[in-house]
Each structure stands twice: as C-alpha cells, then as structure tokens.
Amino acid sequence: MSSNFLSSQLSRRDWLKVGSYGLGSLLLTGLMPRMGRADMMAPRQPHFTPKAKRVIFLFINGGPSQYESFSFKPELKKRDGQDSPKKGKLLGPQLKFSQYGESGMWVSTAFPHIAKKVDDICMLHGLQTGSRGHETAIPLLHTGDFQFVRPSLGAWIAYGLGTENQDLPGHFTIKPTRTFGGPGNYGSAFLPSVYQATRLGWEGQDIKKAAIYNLSSNLGISSEFDRESLRLTQAMNQQLIDQTHEVQGVIDSLALSERMQQAVPSVLDLTKESPETLEMYGVDQKPTDDFARQCLLARRLVESGVRFVEVMSSGWDHHSNLDKFSAKAATIDKPVAALLTDLDRRGLLDDTLVVWMGEFGRLPETQILSGKESLGRDHNAKGFTGFMAGAGLRKGLIYGETDELGHEAIDGAIPLHDFHATILHLLGLDHTKLTYRYGGRDFRLTNVSGNVVTDIIA
Numbered sequence: 001m002s003s004n005f006l007s008s009q010l011s012r013r014d015w016l017k018v019g020s021y022g023l024g025s026l027l028l029t030g031l032m033p034r035m036g037r038a039d040m041m042a043p044r045q046p047h048f049t050p051k052a053k054r055v056i057f058l059f060i061n062g063g064p065s066q067y068e069s070f071s072f073k074p075e076l077k078k079r080d081g082q083d084s085p086k087k088g089k090l091l092g093p094q095l096k097f098s099q100y101g102e103s104g105m106w107v108s109t110a111f112p113h114i115a116k117k118v119d120d121i122c123m124l125h126g127l128q129t130g131s132r133g134h135e136t137a138i139p140l141l142h143t144g145d146f147q148f149v150r151p152s153l154g155a156w157i158a159y160g161l162g163t164e165n166q167d168l169p170g171h172f173t174i175k176p177t178r179t180f181g182g183p184g185n186y187g188s189a190f191l192p193s194v195y196q197a198t199r200l201g202w203e204g205q206d207i208k209k210a211a212i213y214n215l216s217s218n219l220g221i222s223s224e225f226d227r228e229s230l231r232l233t234q235a236m237n238q239q240l241i242d243q244t245h246e247v248q249g250v251i252d253s254l255a256l257s258e259r260m261q262q263a264v265p266s267v268l269d270l271t272k273e274s275p276e277t278l279e280m281y282g283v284d285q286k287p288t289d290d291f292a293r294q295c296l297l298a299r300r301l302v303e304s305g306v307r308f309v310e311v312m313s314s315g316w317d318h319h320s321n322l323d324k325f326s327a328k329a330a331t332i333d334k335p336v337a338a339l340l341t342d343l344d345r346r347g348l349l350d351d352t353l354v355v356w357m358g359e360f361g362r363l364p365e366t367q368i369l370s371g372k373e374s375l376g377r378d379h380n381a382k383g384f385t386g387f388m389a390g391a392g393l394r395k396g397l398i399y400g401e402t403d404e405l406g407h408e409a410i411d412g413a414i415p416l417h418d419f420h421a422t423i424l425h426l427l428g429l430d431h432t433k434l435t436y437r438y439g440g441r442d443f444r445l446t447n448v449s450g451n452v453v454t455d456i457i458a
Contacts, residue, residue: 040194040252041170043162046428051392051457052353053164054302055157055423056309058295058336061138061177061203062316065362065377066385067406068325071125072097072106075404076364086407088365091377094322103396110329113337119396120340120349121387122456126400126409129360129416132379134317137359139181143189144420144445146181151436153420154308155188155195156445159436160429165305167263172301173197173310174294175205186310190438194252198260200268200297203314207293212264267304270296281338287327292335299342302352316358319367320376340389349390353426357386364405382408392426394458417450425452 067073073093080092095108098115105118114121131137136146143150151159158170173186176199186197201210240247266272270283270293281296282288291313298309313332318325336356343349361384362377369376383402389395400412414422421431424445431450435442 040192041158041163041166043164044160046161047430047433048428050426050428051351052390052426052428053351054307054309055154055353055355055427056298056302056311056339057153058332058354058356059141059310059312060316060332060356060358061312061314062134062318063137063358063360063362063379063384064316065318065322065325066125067091067093067362067364067377068095068110068322069108069329069385070106070111070123070387071385071402071406072108073364073404073406076406079405084365085405086363086365088368089373090364090405091366091375094375095326101396103398105396105398110326111333113333117337117340117389120344121389122393122395122397122399123385123387124357124399124412124414124456125383125385125402126412127357127361127384127386127414127419128409129381132360132381134180134359137379137381138177139184140416141357141359142181142185144417144447149184149187149189150443151189151191151195151445152184152186152197153423153445154186154197154310155191156424156434157308157427157429158195159188159191160424160434161307161427163305163307165263167259168267168301168304168306169194169198169260170307171195171197172306172308173199173312174297175201175203175207175210175312176310177203177312177314190443191436192252193250197308197310198264203312207290207297212260263304267300268297270300277342280341282334287331288334291332292338295335295339296342299339299346299348303346303348318362318376319369319378320374322375322377343390351391353391353393353423354389355386355423356388358384360384364407380407383410383413388456392457394456397456399453399456412455414453415449417446418453421446421450422453422456426457 067076076090077092079090082090084090095110097106097108099105100107100115101118103118105123107115107118129137130140131146139146142152154171163170176186188196198212200212201207234251237247237251273296278284282292283296294311298311301309315328340349340354343352361380363380367374367376367378383406400414401410402408403410424431424434431444431446435444
C-alpha cells in the first residue's frame with residue numbers, strides 16, 4: 001500500500017481514530033458505508049432452466065425413526081419381539097399407520113397434519129449415507145465430506161446462483177447445532193466468505209431471544225465513526241485485491257452487512273403476519289411455537305430473495321424413550337404442514353424446494369444400552385426415509401424401498417451425492433460443472449460421484 005494512496009484517501013483524523021480503537025474493533029462491528037454492489041452475490045444464470053429458485057431445508061437432527069413416521073413395515077409389526085436375522089430382537093412400529101391421499105401414502109399417527117399434505121410430497125424411502133455416527137453423518141449431509149472441511153450445500157448454492165435480493169444474504173441458518181460439524185455445516189470453507197450462512201440463534205436457544213450478532217453496533221461507538229472507520233477498512237482491503245482475489249469475499253461481506261441493517265429486521269418481524277397465518281403455523285401455541293416461528297421466518301426469508309434457508313429441529317436421537325416420539329413429532333408436524341400450505345397459497349411452492357430429512361434413520365431392532373434392552377433404535381445409514389416437496393418434483397410419489405424389515409434400500413436407493421446432485425439439478429446447476437479451483441484442483445459438492453435422480457422429477 002503506497003503512501004500516495006493513503007494521503008489521497010485518508011485524513012490524519014482517520015488515522016488517529018483507527019489508532020485509538022484498532023482495526024479489529026472496526027471489523028467486529030459488521031458495519032460499513034455503501035461502497036457499490038456486492039458483485040459476488042449478484043444473481044447469476046444457472047447452467048440450464050431451473051425448476052426451483054430457492055431451498056428450505058428442514059434438518060431433523062438426530063436421525064428420526066422411519067418406523068414411527070413414514071415407513072410402515074407390516075412384516076416388522078408381525079415379527080415384533082422375535083430374533084432379528086441380523087442381531088438382537090426386532091422392535092415393531094410403536095404407532096399406528098394409515099394411508100392418506102390419492103397416493104395412498106403411509107403416515108403414522110404422529111404426523112396428522114403432514115398426512116393431509118401427502119399429495120404434495122415426494123416420499124423417499126431409499127436414502128443412504130456414508131456413516132452411522134452423528135459426528136460424521138451430519139457434516140456429510142451438509143458438505144458431502146467429513147474428513148476435510150468443505151463448503152456447505154447452502155454455500156455452493158449461493159456461489160452458483162447469487163442472491164435475488166442484494167440487501168440480504170444468499171444463505172441463512174436458523175438455530176444450527178454447535179456440535180458434530182458446528183459452524184462448518186453452514187460455512188463456506190475455501191469459497192469466499194460471503195457465501196457462508198448468516199446465523200440466527202443456536203440449537204437449544206429460544207427463537208424469540210435469538211439475534212444476529214453484530215447486526216448493529218454493540219461497542220458503544222457512534223454510527224458516524226462506524227462509517228468512517230469501515231471506509232478506511234474497505235479502502236485498505238481494496239489494496240489487497242491485486243495480491244489475493246480472496247479478499248473480495250471480505251469486501252462483499254462487509255458491504256452486505258451494512259445493507260442488512262435495514263432489510264433484516266423487517267424480514268424477521270413476525271408481527272406483520274396475519275392472525276390467521278400465525279394460528280396456522282402454531283405460533284404462540286404449545287408445543288409448536290418455537291418451530292412454527294422458525295418455519296415462518298424461513299418462508300419470509302425465501303419470499304424476500306434468500307436462496308437457501310436451513311431450519312433445524314433437534315432431539316430425534318431415540319436410542320431410548322421411543323414412547324415419546326409422538327410428543328416430539330407434535331412440535332414440528334403442524335408448522336411443516338403450514339409451511340407447505342403457505343408456500344402454495346402464495347404461489348411460491350412451484351419454485352421453492354422443501355426438504356425434510358435427518359442425517360440417517362433407525363434400525364428395526366431394539367436398542368441395547370449398557371447390556372439391557374431399551375425402547376429405542378440404533379442408527380441406520382443404509383436405508384432411511386425423508387421427503388421433498390415443491391418445485392419440479394413429482395407430487396404424491398413414493399420412491400424407493402427397503403427390505404421387508406427396513407435394514408437397507410433394495411430399490412430406488414439415493415446415496416448422499418445423488419441427493420446433492422439432484423438438489424443442484426432442480427436449481428438449474430450441473431453438479432459436475434459447479435466447481436471451484438483451490439489448492440491446484442477443481443472441487444465440487446459431489447466430489448467425483450453423484451447422479452441426478454431423474455425418476456422423481458416431473
């Protein structure tokens with residue numbers, strides 16, 4: 001950085017202010033003046049005509065049991081308590097199932113509201129992943145890898161498409177987990193930092209108390225000082241572009257932060273919703289209030305132009321207490337059904353992809369804990385259930401099948417890289433072409449594999 005540049009851009013007063021507070025404090029404020037368009041987040045054309053423009057990912061953290069939700073196994077019910085052909089004793093479904101809709105989709109009594117939406121859903125019974133452990137399966141689901149830090153699914157989508165609203169981030173996460181991948185599950189890794197998610201709250205926190213850190217200055221300094229000091233920071237950042245293009249992500253992130261100050265509070269304000277809408281989601285009702293607010297925020301965010309929003313529900317790791325499954329399901333059933341209904345009413349479901357799944361499913365055997373049988377199930381990575389709805393999918397489709405007891409997929413298997421490739425395809429992105437050069441090689445979300453599951457696409 002030359003002295004001529006500094007003398008033309010910065011006053012002695014600028015330098016004195018920076019010296020008194022330090023650049024670290026300036027960066028921590030997350031504020032800056034308007035310094036032009038954040039080009040890295042400008043909308044970009046997909047590889048081909050997309051069916052979806054945005055994604056809402058409902059992450060059911062812990063591995064929800066398919067046997068108590070959407071995968072009815074008559075043979076397992078018949079053989080309840082008998083020796084398993086694998087190991088241990090078989091545990092039949094703990095809830096009753098019925099068929100719903102024109103599709104005749106099986107749904108347990110735990111999800112009466114989602115049951116009414118089955119003809120809008122594409123049910124996937126052959127999902128597979130590469131690990132049975134939370135600590136590896138959750139990063140796999142979010143980034144396609146667990147051995148190395150890789151960009152998250154949302155970051156890849158923001159990188160590929162930009163954002164439809166320059167005043168909002170392209171990638172948003174609500175109450176994510178701190179563990180099993182933590183911030184890496186929504187991070188940008190080696191992609192520019194502007195593509196990482198903006199986070200609202202943490203797992204276990206009351207959503208009504210959640211806030212976006214540094215959305216406004218909390219250091220007790222004036223807005224005028226914020227503007228001047230960050231003008232200096234950005235001017236210095238600009239001088240580094242010739243040395244490394246990666247600084248552009250920092251510049252764009254700071255630019256976005258200022259614009260977010262005005263846009264985000266309005267988008268997150270649920271008081272603008274009608275009483276009818278609040279009631280439909282279950283806001284201010286027990287036990288749905290927290291997840292209802294998250295789902296409604298997700299709708300407001302995608303409606304405002306955010307490309308990828310993840311909402312998380314935790315507490316689904318039923319190694320025991322499977323008798324409490326229905327109570328857990330009641331916290332999300334009504335909000336999820338309302339989200340699908342609301343998107344449809346607003347004409348958004350036609351080009352919004354909604355995904356519901358955990359990192360894996362459960363096994364058909366009774367869980368053994370400390371040498372004793374427990375009313376629960378262990379993890380199953382070879383065949384589990386989730387669903388997708390919305391843009392470009394065949395409605396009311398039941399796709400994939402596991403064996404008669406549900407140990408593994410025997411038809412319509414969808415490995416994780418195929419799942420990711422299909423999401424990108426629906427967004428108009430070719431997973432083999434969405435690459436980023438880093439460390440001497442071209443990286444992609446699906447690594448060296450992945451096939452689009454065309455059978456589920458309308």
